[in-house]
Amino acid sequence: MSYQYNIGCSLNNLKGIREFVRHSLKHEGVPEVEMSAIVLALDEMCSNLMIHAHHCNPDHLLELHIDTPSKGKLIFEIIDDGSVFDINEFLEPELDNLIHQKRKGGLGIRLVKAIMDNVEYLRRDNKNVCRLTKEIKP
């Protein structure tokens, strides 16, 4: 199955993203704790893009695609035309440094990498595609 959701870059739309992900995956047999983690990873990726690549401009759009090509295999794509924010190139801050500097950011990337099996970036039709994949073990 394939699902698509287009959203303006406003943080108020994050709830809609979470509902879309949950709704799209409801027949995929994803256990609740894993489902919550996947929803979280998509929220983190979209909020990062909204903030860093689009400065929360609600007129800028993100396209979120979900594909479930086979049982347990989940592919998420976030498509936009802003500047690329490649989390693989972002050095994760140490937790101790975050505490010391009282920084409120930097945890999201750590979460996404821990939750998803793979995060990759590609260009398609002159747009940025961030593809996240996750396999649900039976």
Added chain:
Amino acid sequence: MVHIKRIQEEGADIIAVIGEIDASSSIELDLAIAKSVGEGFRKILIDCTALEYISSAGLGVFMSYIEELKDKNIPMVLFGMKEKVANTFSILGLADLLYIKQNKQEAKTLANELSV
């Protein structure tokens, strides 16, 4: 959307976080903790019983208070987390950096021990 309620019991300020905390609503949590500290409470308990979701923005708020509260000797203890919420804390290893208990009584006991 998140809704925050504060009640005071036995000298502790209990901040109940109801609903979902994401990048759009984490400021509410930040303000509530800042207010509690500003009002001079010596023990802060965070009631997560009705917390359905937390993203890194919310986790970052808790992290950002660790040092300040330690310096001021104000224990902050979280309690009542659902498994799906607790999982988010444990993915990042925050369960070792924050005080987290199962229920309010345990949280109160720990806060009392820590504030001696």
